[in-house]
Amino acid sequence: MAANILSDAWSTALTSLDSMGLGPAAASFLAMAKPLGDIEGTILVAVPNEFTKGYIENRASEGLTHALSDALGRDVRIAVTIDASLAPDEEEDEDAAEPAPPPLQTPRDPDVSRTLDAVNIDSTETHLNPKYTFDTFVTGPSNRFTHAAAIAVAEAPAKAYNPLFIYGDSGLGKTHLMHAIGHYALSLYPHLRVRYVNSEEFTNDFINALQEGRINAFQRRYREVDILLIDDIQFIQGKEQTMDEFFHTFNTLHNANKQVVLTSDLPPKQLDGFEDRLRSRFEAGLLADVQPPDLETRIAILQKKAAAENLEVDPAVLEYIASRISSNIRELEGCLLRVTAFANLTQQRIDLPLAEMVLKDIISDPQDTEITAALIMGQTAHYFGVTIDQLCSSDRSRTLVEARQIAMYLCRELTDLSLPKIGAAFGGRDHTTVMHANKKIGQQMNAKRETFNHVTELTNRIKQKARES
Numbered sequence: 004m005a006a007n008i009l010s011d012a013w014s015t016a017l018t019s020l021d022s023m024g025l026g027p028a029a030a031s032f033l034a035m036a037k038p039l040g041d042i043e044g045t046i047l048v049a050v051p052n053e054f055t056k057g058y059i060e061n062r063a064s065e066g067l068t069h070a071l072s073d074a075l076g077r078d079v080r081i082a083v084t085i086d087a088s089l090a091p092d093e094e095e096d097e098d099a100a101e102p103a104p105p106p107l108q109t110p111r112d113p114d115v116s117r118t119l120d121a122v123n124i125d126s127t128e129t130h131l132n133p134k135y136t137f138d139t140f141v142t143g144p145s146n147r148f149t150h151a152a153a154i155a156v157a158e159a160p161a162k163a164y165n166p167l168f169i170y171g172d173s174g175l176g177k178t179h180l181m182h183a184i185g186h187y188a189l190s191l192y193p194h195l196r197v198r199y200v201n202s203e204e205f206t207n208d209f210i211n212a213l214q215e216g217r218i219n220a221f222q223r224r225y226r227e228v229d230i231l232l233i234d235d236i237q238f239i240q241g242k243e244q245t246m247d248e249f250f251h252t253f254n255t256l257h258n259a260n261k262q263v264v265l266t267s268d269l270p271p272k273q274l275d276g277f278e279d280r281l282r283s284r285f286e287a288g289l290l291a292d293v294q295p296p297d298l299e300t301r302i303a304i305l306q307k308k309a310a311a312e313n314l315e316v317d318p319a320v321l322e323y324i325a326s327r328i329s330s331n332i333r334e335l336e337g338c339l340l341r342v343t344a345f346a347n348l349t350q351q352r353i354d355l356p357l358a359e360m361v362l363k364d365i366i367s368d369p370q371d372t373e374i375t376a377a378l379i380m381g382q383t384a385h386y387f388g389v390t391i392d393q394l395c396s397s398d399r400s401r402t403l404v405e406a407r408q409i410a411m412y413l414c415r416e417l418t419d420l421s422l423p424k425i426g427a428a429f430g431g432r433d434h435t436t437v438m439h440a441n442k443k444i445g446q447q448m449n450a451k452r453e454t455f456n457h458v459t460e461l462t463n464r465i466k467q468k469a470r471e472s
């Protein structure tokens with residue numbers, strides 16, 4: 004392969020990983036790596052030292068393999084080798100890969116729009132998703148109070164409500180609000196250090212830091228911030244050491260007058276397996292819940308989504324979807340995606356008969372049926388003629404990659420599992436791999452009839468099985 008094709012693909016792969024919220028540590032390690040060549044489908048990557056090699060192999064190789072395969076348009080594998088000449092001249096610093104704190108800048112005029120520059124903010128530093136801003140968030144009676152509290156916190160971090168504790172069922176916008184706080188606060192005060200993290204990533208990061216003797220760097224990462232956004236705090240339940248570390252992180256930040264925002268599926272009182280000292284810290288702040296949205300809000304959410312994607316959708320279609328899916332906005336969005344993808348593939352207008360036809364099996368459930376990752380993996384494996392073990396393996400043959408990505412997509416759409424939990428179910432994969440699969444299959448449904456058919460057929464089978472059991 005010509006060297007410039009490989010280096011172009013390498014840059015494309017890094018950009019795509021970047022846009023998916025690649026963490027700062029992974030970004031720094033990959034920036035030190037260099038693609039050397041393609042040996043029969045294996046891309047040889049040189050890195051300066053053993054530590055970088057280990058990091059890429061253990062934590063970034065999967066995302067990198069996906070992204071490189073996408074960029075090259077064929078499945079490749081990667082192999083990492085050490086080339087000491089790539090090492091920087093200065094003495095190696097153990098924490099060299101840690102992100103430097105952003106330089107201090109003059110605060111902007113606070114009168115700026117709430118989304119100002121949201122897309123320009125470096126999402127790799129903050130881990131913020133550019134799509135989740137206050138501008139794209141629809142308010143209604145179910146979330147108005149929490150939305151107002153979130154704005155207040157962003158406008159006056161650590162002054163309004165500290166901590167802000169947002170709770171409610173899955174798919175009701177807690178994560179969206181958290182990211183929106185980060186974006187808006189940064190648009191008002193660009194010098195702030197904001198960090199978003201899911202509690203499962205916090206846990207993994209903590210365990211890795213312990214194992215690698217990098218606890219000081221870990222503590223700096225979470226304690227030297229102005230706003231810490233911790234999503235799905237319920238997942239640290241029962242993990243004694245992580246809870247202890249989090250308690251001290253929380254106290255350090257609180258004592259230093261820094262803002263903490265937490266989300267959870269339950270209010271603090273009902274968080275079993277949490278120490279009282281943590282629960283009472285949470286309760287000392289503002290508790291704000293999100294409820295399932297009413298019909299008008301659901302329609303408004305779909306309208307906003309359609310407008311954002313430049314889709315022309317008959318209002319009756321939006322009403323049809325909104326009237327049938329009431330308890331999870333992620334599912335609402337998934338239905339709209341299926342209808343628009345089908346219309347796109349078959350070049351038809353998006354009208355009510357088409358929506359009814361596409362969604363007939365998806366939204367005909369009389370009551371909630373339990374769909375688990377195991378059920379999805381079992382059905383997907385059977386459908387593609389592979390085994391569950393293979394789905395969880397590192398085998399990257401074409402069929403397996405497709406089956407694995409579709410199964411991950413379905414887990415995201417049909418279950419309440421978080422990205423890290425889905426990654427764990429598929430043989431301990433990183434959450435960025437799940438994000439990548441979700442994005443890729445979502446896009447392919449719009450472009451490839453075959454993918455749309457696989458997803459539709461599998462959804463029907465999975466729902467059927469769930470109804471039977």
Ligand SMILES: Nc1ncnc2c1ncn2[C@@H]1O[C@H](COP(=O)(O)OP(=O)(O)OP(=O)(O)O)[C@@H](O)[C@H]1O
Nearest residue numbers: 139140141172173174175176177178179304332333
């Ligand atoms: N009020 C809203 N307006 C617009 N989009 C919304 C709203 N609420 C939720 N969404 C969208 O619904 C999807 C799911 O929301 P989100 O991930 O924030 O839910 P969550 O409560 O954090 O769920 P989980 O507990 O499973 O993490 C996202 O794509 C989000 O943008």
